[in-house]
Amino acid sequence: MQYVTPVVIGVLYALLNSVLREPHRRHFNALMIAGAGAVYIGGGGLGGWEFAFTALLTYVAYRGLESWTFIGIGWLLHTAWDVVHHLKGSPIIPFGHDSSLGCAICDPVIALWCLRGGPSLRDLVRGGRPAAAPDRTAA
Template identity: 65%
Template sequence: MLEILAPILIGLAYVMLNSLIPQRHRQRFNAVLVGGAGAAYLSGGALGPWEVVFCALMTYVAFRGLDSWTFIGIGWLLHTGWDIVHHLKGQPILPFAHGSSFGCAICDPVIAIWCFTGGRSVWAGRRVGAHVTRVPG
């Protein structure tokens, strides 16, 4: 159960922490991160030249993500697929943690869902001591 719950909580923590980044920088920051995720398995070389092909694809997706939250979400879903392949092949993203690719495959879609909704801050409109006024109608 912890193998599934922990990655979900990590994905939610990612969303909450990223929500603290001002909107004007948040999308670009996430595009850079999805580009980096594309190179996460590169040094392991478990899939030979396909590792380089995937890295190139993710670089393109990250570039498009500079202007599109949808592309950032697509990048996280592509990485999910790559995580699954590596988990099945037995080459985890963290060599010292056998289930790390499995966990990453659970975490990444949580982030992707947030990206597909436009990467909005989960903290928007939530301030300590703020009062919400209801308008009748």
């Protein structure tokens, strides 16, 4: 369950996002990746690197306001940061020893959905074509 639950959470995240219409869905996800960039800053255990990573993901999130590709890249960067914290830093949830590992499993699921353009999964389940707005900028 330690490895399955994070995948289910990632799929649920994408499904719940399907209720948002474009461009609000992309803008919401840009804000989410900005927040994810700062999640370790209060006690991640990596000192000044926490600020550098937050600055990097803030830039990626800003670019993500116009580009699903940047949002997907942001989730992949956060995946790598989760792995670093699982191995060397403090967990994302202080009382959850393997919480950073769970996040590192969940984030690529979200990233793949974002790199596909953040399509409405409701449309995919119905067998129709995904209705995602195209990126406005090239990656």
